Amino acid sequence: MSDSIPMPRVRVATTSLAGCFGCHMSFLDMDERLLDLAKVVEFDRSPLTDIKHCGPCDIGLIEGGVCNAENVHVLREFRRNCKTLVAVGACAINGGLPAQRNHLDLGDCLQQVYVKRDGVEDGGVPDDPELPLLLDRVHPIHEVVRVDYFIPGCPPSGDAIWTFLTDLIGGRTPRLPHPLLHFD
Amino acid sequence: MHDAERVAAQAVERHRREPSQLLQVLVETQDAIGYLPAAALTRIAGLLELPRSRVEGVAGFYSFLHTEPVGRFRILFSDNIIDRMLGSRALMERLCRRLGVSPGQVSPGGEASVDITSCTGMGDQGPAILVNGVAVTRLDEARVERIAALVHAGTPLAAWPAEFFRVDDNIRRRGALLGADFVPGSALQAAMKRGRNGWLEEMRVSGLRGRGGAGFTTAVKWGACRDAPGADKVVVCNADEGEPGTFKDRVLLASQADRVIEGMTLAAWATGARQGLLYLRGEYRYLLKHLRAVLAVRRAAGLLGARILGESGFDFDIDIHLGAGAYVCGEETALLESLEGKRGTPRIRPPFPVTHGYLGRPTVVNNVETLAKTTLIALQGGAAFAATGTPQSTGTKLLSISGDCAYSGVYEYPFGVTIEHVLEDCGAHDPQVVQVGGASGVTIASHEFHRRIAFEDVPTAGAFMVFDGRRDPFEMARNFVHFFAHESCGFCTPCRVGTALLKGYMDKLASGKGAKMDLADIEWLDRLLKNASHCGLGSSAPNPVIDTLLKFRPAYERRLVSLDFKPAFDLDAALETARRMTGRDDPAAHLDRREEV
16 A cells, blocks of 8 residues: 555535535534545635636535526536535435425516515516526426435534545445434 | 215214224215215214324325315226227327316316326226226227217216126136136035045145235145134135236136135135135226125025035125225235225235234235136146146136237136247237236346246236337336336335336436436336335336336437436526516526536
8 A cells, every 4th residue: 555656635616506505514513624634635616715616626515406597507517527426415405495485486486575575666576687597496406417426414414524525535435324314 | 064974974884883994984985975075084083983184094095085076977097008009198188178178187067077097907998997987998089079978968877878888808718717617616515525624735736826926825825824823714805906907807707706706715614714805996896796796696505604505614704895096905915904994005024914914813815816716626626737837837827918919808828838829829910028917027028938927937917918019118117107106105215205206217218308327317216116115016116117128228228318417307498487587588597408417
C-alpha cells in the first residue's frame, strides 16, 4: 500500500434546490469531523464556498426537489459535472414539503397568492424574466436526472451523512445501518 | 337511508349474525341496494359487533363492492391481454360513446358506468364483460350496439337476450377426466369400501399433486389434516380461478360439478371433516344457481348431509361462499381470510392451513381440478392413475388455451406433453410466444417449444396463452404488470409500492420516454419484488418482465430514446401554466428538451 500513488482529494459540490437548507445544516452537524473530511475532500460549487458554477467533480450532493426552471438548470449542471450524484433528504427523494402543492392547480395557486388575496390591490403574477418559472408540479430529482444514491431523512443526521460519505470515499458501497436509516 | 339499514339488517339475520359471514352479508346488501351506503355499513358493524373500520376495510378491499353509488347498469370489461387482442378496448370506447360516459365514471343520469376489470375467465369466448356481475361473452360491435339500446331503455337484465349470457364449455380434447361418464356417488362408494385409511393410501399411490399451481402432494396434505389435533376439520374447494387466461375450473364447475363436489366429500372421508366450503370467484356467480342445485340433488340422494350413504359417523355438508373480485384470494391463506369475512390478506406460514386453517381449524384447501381428479383415483385406483403422465407429475392436466389459435378452449393432456404438440392441436399457425401458467407463469419463446408441461419442466395451473408474430411481448408483460399493480392487496410495502413502480416504468417505456437506466431500475425492482414480498403475488409479479427482458430484450430496447436518462414527463410543458400566468415567452421561460442528460 505504501508505494501506491497518493489519491487526489475528492472534489465535492453541494446545492439546495427546492429545500430549506436543513440538510446543509445537518451536514455541518458533523462538527469536528468536518476537519477530517477536509483532509480528503475539497469543495467545488456549494453554499460553503460561494462558487457559482460547478466544475468537474467526484460527488454532487443535492438537497431539495425540483420546483422551477432554475432548479432544472442547476440539477442538469450537477449531473453533467458529477461522477456520482446523491439525493440528500426527503425533498430530493420524494419532493417533500414543497410537493404539498402538487394536489393544487398552479394557476389557482398563483391567482390566490398574487391576485385574489385579501389586501392585494392591482395585483398581478410577477413576470420579471429574472424570476424562474414554476413547474406545474414539484418533482423528486430522480424524475429529472439519473441519480446514483439516496440518503433519506428530514434531514438525514450528520452521522448519516458522515457515514455515507466516508463509505463512498473509501470505495465501500454505502449502506446506512438501521439507526441512521429513517425517513422522518 | 332507513331502507338501506333494513336491507343490511335482513342480510345479517339471514347469516345468523355470524361475523365470519361479513363478506356474504356485504355482497347481498349490495345486490339489493346497488352499492353499500355508509349507513348500511354502520348497521352491519353494529349487528355483527365488529368495529366499523373492519367493515369498511372489507367493503373497500374487494373490487366488486362499492361504497359510492355506481350506474344502474355496471359494465366491466375483462382487461386480460387476450380480451384486448380480441378488440376489447375499441369496443369499450364504442360503448362509452353510445352511453355518453367515460371509463371509470357514472353517466350523468346514473343509468350506467363502464370500467375495466381483471380477467373474467372467458378467454376462449371473449371479449367478455360483466353486467351487474353477470358474464356476457363474445362481444362485437353489433352486440355493443344492442347493449347500449337495452341500457338506454332500462331493460332489466333478466329480459336481455339469453344468447348474450351463453357460456360454452369448448372442451376440445378429452382425456381420463373429461372423457369418462360419471355416476354421482360411485367414487364415494368405492372409496368407502376401502375404509378411510385404505382410501388415503390409494391417494398416496396415485401421486396426485395439486392442480392449482404449487403442485403439493394431495395425499400428504390430507394426511396432515387428518392427523392434526382438533375434531372440527374443514374441506375447502378453491374455485377462485383468477389467474389471467385460466378457465378450466369454470368448465369443470359447469359440466363436472358432481365430480368436484364428490371430490370434496372424498377429502372429508379421508380427513374426517364435517364441514365443506366452496369459494366461488365473484366472476362466476352465474354458476351459483347450478351449483346449489347440484348440492340439493346430492343431499336428497344421501351423498351429502348426515350419515352419507348410510355410513354412521360420516356427516359432511357444503356451503358456497361468493368472492367479490380479488385475485389474491386465490392464494389459500388469503382465501381463508376471505372465508372468515376479512380482507384477503395472505397469512404468514407456518402454521399451515392443514393445522391452522379456517377459523383456526385443521383445513384442507384444494383446487377444483385436484378434487375432480380424486374421483378417478377412487374409481380406478391410485396405480392406474399414476400410469399416465410422468413419474413426478402423474395423471392428466387441463389446459385453458386462448389467444392466437384456431380452437380456443379446454384441452386435457397427460402430463409431459410438449408445448409444440399442444400448439399443433390448437391450430396455432405462427406461434412466437406462449405464456404458460398465466400472468404469474413462464414466458416461453419459440426455441423452447420442445419443453414439456409438467411440474418438473414447465409447471402450470392451466393457462396457456398463445401469441403470434403480430403481437408485442412487451405489451403482454405490461398488461400483466398492470394486473398485478391492481391486484396487490396492499399489505406489504415491497409489493404495494414495487408493483406500482414497475407499472410506472413499463408505462414510461410504452410512452416512448424510456432510457437504458430504466432497464437497470426495472431489473432492480424485479429482484426486490421477488425477494422481499410477503406472498406469492408479489414474488411472481415480476415474472413476465424478467422472462420477456431475458427472451425478448429488443422489444424493450427499441423503445429506448436515450442511453442514459429521460424524464417520464415533458419539462417544457410543465412550465406552460406559469408561462400563461405570467404572459412570458422569453428564452428563460423554456426548458430545452435536447439538454436533458
